[in-house]
Each structure stands twice: as structure tokens, then as C-alpha cells.
Amino acid sequence: MNTVTKLSVNINKFATLRNSRGGNNPDVVKAAKDAQLFGADGVTVHPRPDERHIRYSDVREIKKIITTEFNIEGNCTEQKFTDLVLETRPHQVTLVPDALDQLTSNHGWNTIEHKTYLQEMISIFKNAGIRVSIFVDPVTEMVEGAAATGTDRIELYTEAYAAHFATDKHKAVAPYVAAAEKAKELGLGLNAGHDLDLDNLQFFKQQISWLDEVSIGHAIVCDALYLGFQNTIQMYKRQLL
Numbered sequence: 001m002n003t004v005t006k007l008s009v010n011i012n013k014f015a016t017l018r019n020s021r022g023g024n025n026p027d028v029v030k031a032a033k034d035a036q037l038f039g040a041d042g043v044t045v046h047p048r049p050d051e052r053h054i055r056y057s058d059v060r061e062i063k064k065i066i067t068t069e070f071n072i073e074g075n076c077t078e079q080k081f082t083d084l085v086l087e088t089r090p091h092q093v094t095l096v097p098d099a100l101d102q103l104t105s106n107h108g109w110n111t112i113e114h115k116t117y118l119q120e121m122i123s124i125f126k127n128a129g130i131r132v133s134i135f136v137d138p139v140t141e142m143v144e145g146a147a148a149t150g151t152d153r154i155e156l157y158t159e160a161y162a163a164h165f166a167t168d169k170h171k172a173v174a175p176y177v178a179a180a181e182k183a184k185e186l187g188l189g190l191n192a193g194h195d196l197d198l199d200n201l202q203f204f205k206q207q208i209s210w211l212d213e214v215s216i217g218h219a220i221v222c223d224a225l226y227l228g229f230q231n232t233i234q235m236y237k238r239q240l241l
């Protein structure tokens with residue numbers, strides 16, 4: 001089975017650059033429009049409570065121009081985040097267990113310990129017609145735990161894969177293949193993200209052909225500085241064929 005894997009472009013880094021100077025350059029709404037125009041299958045944002053990247057007001061503006069798939073990531077333990085998601089009703093919410101002041105996401109949910117909490121939150125979003133994905137490490141017990149929460153999908157946290165890719169890509173991907181097989185067996189949809197790039201993306205997709213979606217931000221924005229945003233998006237899309 002070779003699933004068409006969607007590329008959702010995370011535009012948080014556009015906001016980080018904008019926020020470094022005040023003003024509205026680069027314009028994150030334009031970035032979302034252009035990402036779609038240039039071939040992205042979706043747009044991802046990850047508002048954090050301190051709004052140091054994407055702001056809550058950005059999310060409301062971006063929602064208005066979405067023509068593809070809108071994915072909002074964040075921690076639902078923050079009431080402000082849950083309210084924003086229920087107000088803006090994206091196609092997908094990805095629940096990520098980030099601490100308040102975390103530099104970037106660095107772990108998935110303990111789906112066994114937080115099963116009851118996740119069940120409650122997931123049903124709130126699903127009742128509002130929003131698909132739910134939860135961020136998990138590539139550990140089969142955590143995938144089994146995820147299935148018990150009622151989530152539609154999981155997003156595999158790919159930092160460890162990316163970090164070890166250059167040393168031994170087969171060893172690096174092995175736990176992800178096992179986790180992805182477990183997800184497939186349990187009927188869960190499958191997303192992946194964090195530190196995926198032009199070096200490591202194609203191999204990941206080749207090993208896990210049934211991947212539904214990847215969300216990529218940091219590397220796309222870095223590559224776009226040299227290659228241009230349109231060209232970069234097309235290059236990433238080709239890795240997923």
C-alpha cells in the first residue's frame with residue numbers, strides 16, 4: 001500500500017522571524033497562502049502560551065484563508081489553546097505535551113499514564129468535528145495506549161530518527177517502522193514530524209509507505225533561504241512520491 005503522504009508546512013518560523021523585529025515582515029498570513037499556492041497539502045501552526053512564535057490572533061487570520069488542510073498543534077492543558085481550537089475548528093488538532101517554556105517539542109505523550117485525560121480531551125475535539133492526532137514517541141506500548149484514548153491518528157516524534165539518520169539510517173528508522181506497524185494494526189492514522197528534512201524524509205517515507213501526513217517547518221524555512229519557498233516545497237513534495 002503506497003499512501004499519498006500529505007505535506008503540511010509548519011509556518012511557526014515565519015512568525016519567529018517576524019517577532020524578532022516587530023512589524024509584519026514576513027507576513028505569516030501571506031506565508032500560509034503562498035505555501036498552499038506552491039503545493040503544500042496543508043498548513044500547520046503551533047501556538048504556545050507565550051506566543052513567542054505564532055500568535056493566537058495569527059491563527060484566527062490564517063483560518064480565514066485556508067484552502068487545504070489546517071492543523072493546529074499544542075498543549076490542551078492550556079484552556080486558552082483548547083478554546084482557540086474549538087473557536088477556529090481546524091481540520092486537525094495535534095495534541096503535544098509541551099511544558100510552558102519549552103524551546104521546542106521534545107517528547108510525546110505517556111498515553112498510558114494520561115489515558116483518562118486524553119480520552120476526555122479527544123472526545124471534546126471529536127464532538128466538535130475536529131480530527132485528533134496525538135504526539136507520541138516511537139514506542140509500541142505508547143501506540144497501544146494511544147489507540148485506547150480514541151484518537152484518530154498519532155504523530156510520531158521524529159527527532160531521534162533525524163538525529164541518528166547519518167550514523168545508521170536503518171537502525172534509526174527501526175523503532176518507527178515497528179510503531180507504525182502497530183498503528184496500522186490498530187487502525188490508527190499516521191502522521192510524523194520534527195526535524196524531518198531533505199536528507200532524511202525520502203528514506204522515512206520509503207520505510208513507512210502508509211504514512212498519512214508529515215508536518216515540516218524548521219528545515220523548510222532554512223532551505224527556502226537558499227532555494228526559494230516555492231522550489232523548496234516542490235522538492236519536499238518529491239521526497240514523498
Ligand SMILES: CC(=O)[C@@H](O)[C@H](O)COP(=O)(O)O
Nearest residue numbers: 012046053096104105193194
Ligand atoms: C510538535 C512538533 O514537533 C513541532 O510542532 C515543533 O514543536 C515545531 O514547533 P516550533 O518550530 O515552534 O519549535
Ligand SMILES: NCC(=O)COP(=O)(O)O
Nearest residue numbers: 193194195215216217218
Ligand atoms: N509536527 C512537527 C512540525 O510541525 C514541524 O517540526 P519541525 O520541522 O519544525 O521540526
